[in-house]
Amino acid sequence: MTFTLIATTTMGFEAVLAREIKALGYKDVKVFDHKVEFQGDYRDICRANIWLRTAGRIYIKIGEFEATTFDELFDKTTALDWAQWIGKDDKFPVADVTSRKSALFSKSDCQSIVKKAVVTQLKKAHSCETLPETKASCPIRIQIENDKVILSIDSSGSGLNKRGYRAHMDIAPLRETLAAGLILLSRWRPEEDMLMDPFCGTGTLLIEAGLIAKNIAPGLNRSFCSERWSCIDSAHWRYVRQEARDLIKKDAKYRIYGSDNNARALSIANKNIELAGLPDVFVQKRELSEISSRYEQGRIITNPPYGHRLEEQPDIDLLYQEMGRVFKEKFPLWSYYVLTSCDYFEELFGRESNKHRKIYNGGIKCWYYQFFGRKS
Template sequence: MKYTLIATATFGLESVVANELRSLGYEDLKVENSKVEFKGDERDIARCNLWLRTADRVLIKAAEFKAESFEELFQGTKNVNWGDIIPQDGKMHITGKSVKSKLYSVPDCQSIVKKAVVESMKRKYKTDWFSEDGPVYKTEVAILKDIVTLTIDTSGKGLHKRGYRENAGDAPLKETLAAALVLLSRWNPSRTLVDPFCGSGTILIEAGLIGKNIAPGLNREFVSETWPNMKKEMWDELREEARGLINDEEFKILGSDVDYRVLNTAKENIRLAGLEDYIYVQKLPVQEFSSKKKYGCIITNPPYGERMGETKEVNKLYKDMGRVFKELDTWSIFVITSHPEFQKHYGKKATKNRKLYNGTLQCYYYQYFGPLPPRRKNKDIDIEENNL
């Protein structure tokens, strides 16, 4: 069955999610605030849940219509053939939100949508009673400026839940955002990658998963796996295919921090992700960082100075970063922070910056692009040219 699907995204990451979808072969994308729409079937639902690194969830869009009254909401919802998606024993869990709309009472909207879904289900199954003791179908009624969008969540837990991060630091970076930082940097495994404020290791691990081409959802479960139309054989086949696509690339990713406790957490997370042969962490203040490597990348999430009394300390830290990183003249540097005067204290204007959100906190991703490494000559071409 073909569906309209929605990959939801943190504000600012819509184009990154769209690029991921294009790389997976999807076309005719509709990019809007916090979401990307595309078409797909059951196999595409499973594939996107397994492979999308920067999306928050994969949803089925059931309907979209205008409603300025509860009756319009009821009829618009009832017109959907819910029985084509939800089995007779399906648990119909309704959530909601309303922004700038005449129908502003979310509990009332949820109640009306539930009644309308049940009425639609009665048409399909010719019964007045539903046990709702089967698989969960979490349906959201989202109303924005009187436009109702009805969706069903196929992911369950958010896609940032990869399964490797049992513990996090004090200010954890969401896995989806960390993956976006790596993708936006255009890093590839031929280049050294360093995070000198690695914390619990999220940026390092997401880079490792990208470097090895490991599907981020490979080691977790999704709510749609419990649905009768999403066959176990299909999921098994797609997971086996994903395992076969893991490459044998050899590379080293380096992380450091000044906190032993958080480094122990990072080591455990790296182990759980199966990347201990590729990621190395050590206790080291950023002021002591140096490297003889060329054309490396630094991708980092330093302290922001959000707490009272930390401003002077963080300003000095950014100044130290500018001094230390200045020596890395062939490197590319990528820093995410909410500090409004980062560039002033760092001492250099970014090549490019991009507004992103770390949770609800507005940040900027400061991108300092260094020169690209020289291209390696193909040995076969060299031999052929020499023979000429």
């Protein structure tokens, strides 16, 4: 049995996610804003959660229909087979509701109607009078746009950015799924190019690069809410996890280096790197002017400071000008990939990018500037 799976992602990474999904062997892949849909079975739910680096969550589409009245919403929701996924003792919170350009615009009312409809269907399907909701969690998602309703169940639980290697959260890190997307967009070749991040902070970009280089599945060391669902045999999870362990490139050769001038951030980075099992990823305290490399070819992928307050902008502008000088002088043949909220970065950097794309980082509109060096 197959069904439609929905992998969500940050705007700007849809094509990257689609490429990931196709690399796992899926063929009927459809790309939409913020998401990619594909067909899969129970084992594929496990595989998508464990393997996809740029996905935010994996949903199972339960139904899709048009509705302009609450009666329509109730009747069409009740007609869906919720019992295939939700056991009589399982929790099923309506956890996520969005509505755009639709007659049904009240999120709270839609939430209440869908909950009532699912309860009605489950009571009938399970032949019971009450639903205690004490066991596994099956969070329901409602999306309504232009009067089209999509109902789905979240199979991930916590967002897939949670890889399990965070030692501390007191310094705001770059989101893991975003970091992985930046690396995949760069088409970095671990066996050929050194990777450097001169503003590495707590090491997210470096760690995600290391996981890619060693082919370590990002979700290998975490749990998912669907692991407790009775409809998915636990053997599927065991199989996919063992498969992922077998595919790790234990002897992979790569060169990943990071630096920062924040000693506290670097201390956390070292702990994160250790938790991620990447002893060959190195970080050290350096000012931007002090960085260098003996390698002629490589890639700098970085997320430098933005400067959110007006009084900070002059210092940020000077930093971006220094980046241009340092990169040109010390890494003339390298490729540079820079994520920043500055829309005039090229002017400060002193070079026009070969490509740039708009990406949102935690709600902040940013641009990913790509400067190609030799063999990019």
